[in-house]
Amino acid sequence: MKNKTSIQGSWASRWIFILAATGSAVGLGNIWKFPYITGENGGGAFVLVYLACILMVGIPIMMAEVFIGRRARKNPINALADVAEESESTKKWGVIGLMGMLSGVLIFSFYSVVGGWVLHYIKVMLTGEMIGVTSDAAGSAFGALLADPATLLGWHTLFSIMSIAVVAAGINKGIETATRIMMPALFVLLIILLGYAMTTGGFAQGWNFMFEFDFSKLTWNAALVALGHSFFTLSLGMGTIMAYGSYMTKDASIGKTVLAIGGLDTLVALVAGLAIFPIIFSNGMDPAAGPGLMFISLPVAFGQMAFGQLFGVLFFVLIGVAAWTSAISLLEPTVAFLVERLKIKRITAAVGLGIIVWGLGIACLGSFSFMSDVTFFGKNTFDFFDYITANIMLPLGGIFIALFAGWVVKDKFAQDELQLPSAVFKLWNISMKYTAPIAVAIVLYFLINPMQ
Ligand code: PFF
Ligand code: NA
Numbered sequence: 299m300k301n302k303t304s305i306q307g308s309w310a311s312r313w314i315f316i317l318a319a320t321g322s323a324v325g326l327g328n329i330w331k332f333p334y335i336t337g338e339n340g341g342g343a344f345v346l347v348y349l350a351c352i353l354m355v356g357i358p359i360m361m362a363e364v365f366i367g368r369r370a371r372k373n374p375i376n377a378l379a380d381v382a383e384e385s386e387s388t389k390k391w392g393v394i395g396l397m398g399m400l401s402g403v404l405i406f407s408f409y410s411v412v413g414g415w416v417l418h419y420i421k422v423m424l425t426g427e428m429i430g431v432t433s434d435a436a437g438s439a440f441g442a443l444l445a446d447p448a449t450l451l452g453w454h455t456l457f458s459i460m461s462i463a464v465v466a467a468g469i470n471k472g473i474e475t476a477t478r479i480m481m482p483a484l485f486v487l488l489i490i491l492l493g494y495a496m497t498t499g500g501f502a503q504g505w506n507f508m509f510e511f512d513f514s515k516l517t518w519n520a521a522l523v524a525l526g527h528s529f530f531t532l533s534l535g536m537g538t539i540m541a542y543g544s545y546m547t548k549d550a551s552i553g554k555t556v557l558a559i560g561g562l563d564t565l566v567a568l569v570a571g572l573a574i575f576p577i578i579f580s581n582g583m584d585p586a587a588g589p590g591l592m593f594i595s596l597p598v599a600f601g602q603m604a605f606g607q608l609f610g611v612l613f614f615v616l617i618g619v620a621a622w623t624s625a626i627s628l629l630e631p632t633v634a635f636l637v638e639r640l641k642i643k644r645i646t647a648a649v650g651l652g653i654i655v656w657g658l659g660i661a662c663l664g665s666f667s668f669m670s671d672v673t674f675f676g677k678n679t680f681d682f683f684d685y686i687t688a689n690i691m692l693p694l695g696g697i698f699i700a701l702f703a704g705w706v707v708k709d710k711f712a713q714d715e716l717q718l719p720s721a722v723f724k725l726w727n728i729s730m731k732y733t734a735p736i737a738v739a740i741v742l743y744f745l746i747n748p749m750q
Contacts, residue, residue: 299384301371304544306634306644307469312550316558318477318627319533319542323563324484325624326412327531329617330592332567333574335523337585340515341507345571347521349564351528355737357560358729359534359696362703364552365715367543373635374398374537377544378702385708394698398536399632401691403651404683405536406628407658410461411680413621414453414663415593416614418443423610428597433583436598440590444666454659461625462652465633466645469545473626480619487616488569494609495573500580507585508571518744525741526689531563533627535695541631552716566620577603592617629655658683693742697735704730 309315336344369384370377374395382391422428428436443449464472495501529535546555574592577599578585587595600610629651636647661669665678674682703712704727713723 299369299371299380302548304371304634305638306545308545308547310470310474312547312555314474314477315542315546315550316555316562317481318473318623319539319555319559320562321477321481321484321623322533322538322542322627323531323559323624324566325620326409326416326617327527327624328563328567329570329574329620330412330589331527332531333571334588334591335527336508336571337575337591338588339517339520339523340512341585342510343513343516344520344524345508345568346511347516348524348528351525351737352532352560352564354729355525355696355734356528356532356534357556358726359529359700359734360532360539360556360560361552361716361726362699362730363534363537363539364543364546364556365712366699366703366707367540368546368548368552369711369715371544373544373638374540374631375635376638377540381711382702382706385706385711387706391702391706394695394702395537395540395631395635397691397698398538398540398695399635401536401687401695402538402628402632403655403658404691405530405687406461406625406655408662408680408683409621409625409628410457410655410659411450411454411663413457413461413618413625414450415443416618416621417453417457418449419593419597420611420614420618422597423600423607423614426607428601428610429607431598431601433594433598436594436601437590439597440593447664447667450663450666451660454663455656457621457625458652458656458659460622461629462648464622464626465629466648468644473630476623476626480623484616484619484623487612487619488566488573491573491609491613491616492569494605495576498576498580498603500576500578501572503579504572504575507575507579508568518741522689522741522745525738526693529692529696530688531567532560533624535692535699537631537695538627541634542627544634553718553722689745690742693738697738700730700734704732704735 309318366381367377370380372380375392378395379389379392383389464476466472533539574596575585578595581599581602583595596613597610600606629648632651633644633647636642636651637644662680662683665680670678672679677685709727716723716726718726
């Protein structure tokens with residue numbers, strides 16, 4: 299293909315791509331969602347299925363997304379169309395990118411609300427108002443925050459502006475600069491917090507909870523949650539990694555790079571679990587507390603512990619940083635598309651899209667108050683956006699990307715980008731053609747027709 303670089307620019311090095319993609323991958327999914335869905339789904343067996351999904355489905359699909367993006371060096375819709383055309387297929391494959399952009403918009407809307415909760419809790423930790431509170435008091439404080447749309451709106455607006463500003467500044471000045479500063483900070487904070495958790499006395503219990511594989515607790519629904527989460531956590535199935543891949547230099551090895559990203563994301567999720575569950579157990583709290591796990595149990599725990607205020611602030615700053623670098627990446631594919639297709643300025647595209655996702659976010663934050671009566675299939679807007687994206691749209695996007703990479707793209711073009719040893723290429727190809735699509739299809743089938 300003729301494009302040597304994207305008109306949006308390209309990353310300064312292979313490491314910047316790894317860090318930027320890791321910044322996208324590591325987010326609320328790892329630190330907020332993973333621990334609470336592990337708690338809700340019984341721990342160990344869920345973790346094992348999750349790890350299998352990452353390795354057998356997530357990593358191969360991530361390779362496909364990166365190579366499609368890098369080959370075409372365009373936004374996901376046009377990248378899919380161009381790569382299809384090169385393999386003498388129809389440009390209509392671009393619609394997968396369109397569905398991906400819709401997923402990004404829906405995810406951003408609730409993501410930014412949770413990002414807002416995190417900002418609020420940085421403030422709460424700083425002021426020390428949670429020191430010495432009981433679980434009940436922390437629960438009511440979180441409930442009161444959810445019931446207060448004005449406060450939520452303020453934080454959601456701030457988080458949206460922070461994200462839009464970085465995207466508006468562009469690949470190099472915006473995303474790359476943010477990556478260079480925030481990713482090292484994130485790793486340092488995580489290591490400090492893990493060390494802290496090891497001193498709490500609940501570490502063995504936390505470890506056993508995550509790694510004792512009890513399959514009697516595994517249900518089809520848990521398998522679906524694990525599979526869906528493997529897409530969500532790696533930012534797959536919606537074109538984000540494809541867009542980031544389109545800014546990647548040609549000389550870097552896609553296989554190794556993707557393994558590094560997938561490995562780092564998994565490591566952060568496991569470490570986050572190992573930092574959070576010990577704190578929960580050592581304070582006698584319930585691991586299955588749901589979305590409030592982090593916002594109720596942890597403040598109580600920090601409020602009782604030595605240096606709890608300091609570590610509490612650090613913890614919520616860590617989550618804020620992680621959420622921020624992911625939120626940016628939710629907007630990037632659509633912004634790139636708007637810039638390339640409508641030939642408008644990046645700042646115009648970013649602000650325009652920003653207004654839309656900010657508005658949808660208001661429906662999400664209102665789910666806990668003035669819009670609590672509005673439900674879709676029995677779920678409020680916030681839960682519904684989370685459910686259809688993570689459990690349905692991302693896995694479906696993933697199936698189509700896999701089928702596309704396996705059946706439509708000619709092997710010689712895929713291999714031209716991937717440059718894998720031939721045995722590894724065969725494995726990858728089998729995953730694209732069969733393993734990944736069939737795994738996703740089976741799990742979705744059993745979700746729709748539960749087996750009793
Ligand atoms: N991977 C992010 C997380 O784990 O929090 C969420 C996410 C970001 C999903 C970007 C999808 C995406 F395109
Ligand atoms: Na993640």
